Amino acid sequence: MGHSELSSNEGFTDLLELIEESLSFATSSYNNAYLDRRISARMRRCRIDDYESYEALLRDDTDEQNALLDSLSVNVTSFFRNPKVWESLRDVLAELTASGHTRVWSAACSDGREAYSLAMLAHDDDRIDPANVEILGTDIKPKILRAARHGEYRSSETNDLTEQLSPLDDYERYIERDGKKVQVTDEVRELVSFRNHDLVQETPPQTFDLVLCRNLFIYINSDAKRAIFETLGSALVPDGFLTIGMTETIPPSCRERFEPVEKRLRIYRNDVGESNS
Ligand SMILES: C[S@@+](CC[C@H](N)C(=O)[O-])C[C@H]1O[C@@H](n2cnc3c(N)ncnc32)[C@H](O)[C@@H]1O
Missing domain, CATH: 3.40.50.150 (Vaccinia Virus protein VP39)
Structure with a gap:
């Protein structure tokens, strides 16, 4: 899905709201394409293909909440990078x-x-x-x-x-x-x-x-x-x-x-x- 389509997709924006409010991850600071890549990867792992069903799962499943939070932050680093x-x-x-x-x-x-x-x-x-x-x-x-x-x-x-x-x-x-x-x-x-x-x-x-x-x-x-x-x-x-x-x-x-x-x-x-x- 393209950038503009994502921001007008109600399932996607509702999901971001839940992540921001309940999981305290500031989705509004990140770009939608990045968020979608990470969320979609979690959805594939859970064998879910629409945002609404994933939101329903995320509401109650603390393991999935933690897994999503983990995947939302990219921690790649090294000593003396570059x-x-x-x-x-x-x-x-x-x-x-x-x-x-x-x-x-x-x-x-x-x-x-x-x-x-x-x-x-x-x-x-x-x-x-x-x-x-x-x-x-x-x-x-x-x-x-x-x-x-x-x-x-x-x-x-x-x-x-x-x-x-x-x-x-x-x-x-x-x-x-x-x-x-x-x-x-x-x-x-x-x-x-x-x-x-x-x-x-x-x-x-x-x-x-x-x-x-x-x-x-x-x-x-x-x-x-x-x-x-x-x-x-x-x-x-x-x-x-x-x-x-x-x-x-x-x-x-x-x-x-x-x-x-x-x-x-x-x-x-x-x-x-x-x-x-
Ligand atoms: C890719 S790492 C970069 C690590 C190191 N600076 C480097 O260049 O190797 C990005 C880090 O930014 C952190 N991060 C993401 N959003 C942040 C925020 N709003 N405030 C502080 N750190 C944040 C992530 O948790 C992650 O550890």
């Missing part, structure tokens, strides 16, 4: 810490590997004093935040952790191995804390010198996207840095605020002109 970006983030972190205490926000952090990559960089780079680095990871999914706090990850065919950690000089220093599992060491975990935060509905937890908000915009609608860029802008100190995902773009109405530092790598600087400050 390594080229991390070469520049290393320099950004060195520059920031040279002038003192540096606060970093990994917004929509998934299972924490992005936040821990920052902490590992802080230990790995001679120019950086880890004591100057404080990292906050946030996400809307409590289950994934529990995994993040635990800091334990498993290698698989599609998830080669050793390969992911290769941008570090000596990655063995930052992990303890147990078969296919690796646990991030205490010295790395000490730099990072995690908490629940909804980027669409909440104001920033505090202000930061560097904010990473990557690979969330790809499945969010344009109103929510603008709202999140407002949040990110207000989370940055003047001249603070922002990084978004390599395939993501800043909406035209928010571009003035963020001055490209490395456009191709999606690294920007908060450009609060005199009229805004």
Whole structure:
């Protein structure tokens, strides 16, 4: 079904309302095509082919409610995702810490590997004093935040952790191995804390010198996207840095605020002109 057909399909819009109101998942922030792909996949698993019957099932079946919520959030992540970006983030972190205490926000952090990559960089780079680095990871999914706090990850065919950690000089220093599992060491975990935060509905937890908000915009609608860029802008100190995902773009109405530092790598600087400050 096309975008416009979806938004005028009563069964589909009623279903979204139920998900928003009873399951507290902000469907109105996501694009319909994305929501439909995820919901239809659940419907196929339940052998249901119309939205009305799926809504009836969802009302009473808590297992299905949890399965749907799980499938609605995409948690794909890795250590040092897009390594080229991390070469520049290393320099950004060195520059920031040279002038003192540096606060970093990994917004929509998934299972924490992005936040821990920052902490590992802080230990790995001679120019950086880890004591100057404080990292906050946030996400809307409590289950994934529990995994993040635990800091334990498993290698698989599609998830080669050793390969992911290769941008570090000596990655063995930052992990303890147990078969296919690796646990991030205490010295790395000490730099990072995690908490629940909804980027669409909440104001920033505090202000930061560097904010990473990557690979969330790809499945969010344009109103929510603008709202999140407002949040990110207000989370940055003047001249603070922002990084978004390599395939993501800043909406035209928010571009003035963020001055490209490395456009191709999606690294920007908060450009609060005199009229805004
Ligand atoms: C694909 S992951 C990105 C993880 C990491 N930033 C990266 O680039 O590898 C997207 C994450 O966004 C989170 N998310 C979705 N909607 C959100 C919201 N409104 N506020 C905060 N996090 C959200 C999901 O739970 C998921 O963990």
